[in-house]
Amino acid sequence: MKVAYVSTPGGPEVLEVRELSDPQPGAGQVRVRVRAAGVQPFDLAIRSGWRPQYAEGELPQVPGNEFAGVIDAVGDGVSEWRAGTEVLGFNFLSCYAEYVVVDAGQIVEKPWSMPWEVAGGFTAGAQTAEIAWEEVKPGPDDVVLIHGAAGNVGGFAVQLARLRGARVIGTARSEHHDYLRELGAEPIDYRFGLVEQVRDLAPAGVDVVLDGAGREALAATLELAKDLTRTRTIYEHEAGPKAGIATLSGARSASRLASLVDMYAEGTLTALIRSTYPLERAADAHRELETGHGRGKIVLTM
Numbered sequence: 097m098k099v100a101y102v103s104t105p106g107g108p109e110v111l112e113v114r115e116l117s118d119p120q121p122g123a124g125q126v127r128v129r130v131r132a133a134g135v136q137p138f139d140l141a142i143r144s145g146w147r148p149q150y151a152e153g154e155l156p157q158v159p160g161n162e163f164a165g166v167i168d169a170v171g172d173g174v175s176e177w178r179a180g181t182e183v184l185g186f187n188f189l190s191c192y193a194e195y196v197v198v199d200a201g202q203i204v205e206k207p208w209s210m211p212w213e214v215a216g217g218f219t220a221g222a223q224t225a226e227i228a229w230e231e232v233k234p235g236p237d238d239v240v241l242i243h244g245a246a247g248n249v250g251g252f253a254v255q256l257a258r259l260r261g262a263r264v265i266g267t268a269r270s271e272h273h274d275y276l277r278e279l280g281a282e283p284i285d286y287r288f289g290l291v292e293q294v295r296d297l298a299p300a301g302v303d304v305v306l307d308g309a310g311r312e313a314l315a316a317t318l319e320l321a322k323d324l325t326r327t328r329t330i331y332e333h334e335a336g337p338k339a340g341i342a343t344l345s346g347a348r349s350a351s352r353l354a355s356l357v358d359m360y361a362e363g364t365l366t367a368l369i370r371s372t373y374p375l376e377r378a379a380d381a382h383r384e385l386e387t388g389h390g391r392g393k394i395v396l397t398m
């Protein structure tokens with residue numbers, strides 16, 4: 097199979113396309129012929145040589161933690177899935193590839209109405225946003241502040257907070273403000289007096305915060321949040337907890353993914369694709385994401 101592969105840490109140019117032997121599903125696993133795979137900021141860090149504490153193994157690696165495709169082989173003991181079923185799911189360091197072998201409990205069926213690009217880049221952002229809200233529980237009496245609201249996680253976070261009845265203030269550059277309004281957020285441009293603009297909209301402060309941007313957003317959260325126990329950062333993994341802003345503790349699950357996919361199929365949740373690249377151009381996908389700006393999701397197709 098063809099994969100995008102990192103043998104030496106570095107810039108986007110180290111992502112090389114090469115052939116590896118096709119993986120075989122073991123007991124409890126399925127093999128999926130991948131049609132699309134999401135590109136995440138996490139992948140940029142992996143490519144640069146960073147490893148999370150829980151990750152085993154050294155480079156070389158195939159990045160990518162989310163995918164969509166068609167099951168083409170089923171391992172021993174798997175009775176709930178059959179070849180030919182269209183699915184999406186999550187896996188760790190493996191998805192920039194034509195085939196992924198994954199635990200049968202990490203996939204859900206793809207609705208016919210969900211395009212491949214949307215399915216391939218759906219699980220990480222949607223689940224991250226939903227995990228945050230499961231932890232801090234925004235509701236109808238709350239003003240929610242989302243830093244980085246136009247991004248992949250942010251776009252889902254805006255919609256899922258609105259569905260819980262909260263009022264949402266979202267930060268983004270002004271070119272994304274119409275998009276944020278469509279999702280139901282009140283937009284502000286973080287470059288021009290972030291704290292003052294939020295105070296103009298919510299003089300009493302904000303009840304819930306999701307920080308997807310870090311740096312000044314962290315300082316602003318400390319100034320604006322009424323209760324730090326209802327704040328989360330997905331960016332500042334060290335400085336956040338030191339300041340009293342926790343990172344997420346929930347793990348991805350197929351049951352949460354299934355309910356988010358249902359919401360997409362019913363039309364209550366939307367997903368914006370920023371751009372798609374063929375697998376062979378994974379380096380260009382990384383270059384685009386590495387700008388740090390833009391709205392929606394970047395996806396590889398194969």
Ligand SMILES: NC(=O)c1ccc[n+]([C@@H]2O[C@H](COP(=O)([O-])OP(=O)(O)OC[C@H]3O[C@@H](n4cnc5c(N)ncnc54)[C@H](OP(=O)(O)O)[C@@H]3O)[C@@H](O)[C@H]2O)c1
Nearest residue numbers: 137224244246247248249268269286308309330331389390
């Ligand atoms: N489980 C987890 O903890 C988890 C899971 C997924 C992602 N993450 C992390 O969450 C962060 C966001 O991920 P993502 O996939 O949503 O990334 P993304 O799609 O690249 O979105 C990032 C957004 O941040 C905005 N931005 C840049 N600088 C900003 C600033 N100073 N203030 C406010 N917004 C700013 C950008 O929009 P503009 O054009 O408006 O600047 C962009 O829309 C990343 O750090 C990622 O690693 C964590």
